Amino acid sequence: MLLTYLKASRDLCGTDSIIFSAALAVCRIMGAKVSTAGRATGQSSAIPAWRRRIEERIAKARALIGRLVRFRSGNNRPRIVRTVRMAFAGTNVSMSQPDIMQKLTERIDDLTWWWI
Template sequence: MLVTYLEASRELCETDSILFGAALALCRIIGAKLSTAGRATGQSSAIPAWRIRIEERIAKARALIGRLMCFRSGNTRPRIVRTVRMAFAGINVSLSQPDIMQKLTERIDDQKQRIAA
């Protein structure tokens, strides 16, 4: 039966699909696991990779804005404080400085501008 399909296949892609299907069927019969990781199925996502990356960056920026606003409104939970420290990493800013609210507002505005761009 497999010979019939292989003789009828015209392209390498078709032959590959037939052989993979046969191997998959055989593995199911004998109870073996077959990894499909790394196999090119020929089906690509309808959304381009660059768009997915941009949407992920926007989601991260929105999450950061939300946590910075929580800290600005008085939420000092450890996760929020850790996020605020990460947002100001590389800049010599202490969270106990008197002008921290102004710096928070500036950082929130910067993130909003990055989203809008």
């Protein structure tokens, strides 16, 4: 019966659905518990994984920009200072440099242009 459905399948999405349905039927017959929580429902409202990852990166960049702007405005709380250090990790910029505010503005601009 599975072979009949697979021959009639026209695309990869259909083949995937057929195989998943067959596997789910076998699991139900055997009495095994199956979680379908991570499976796409096939609805057009489902957000693709690549878009979700990009949106998460943009959200993180916005949060970082917000903290850098707060530091530039004079907020020297430990969490903000840690974030500024993290933003300049791997560079030759240190917090004690006299032009740190200029470097900070450049970093904010770089992050802003990354996701625009």
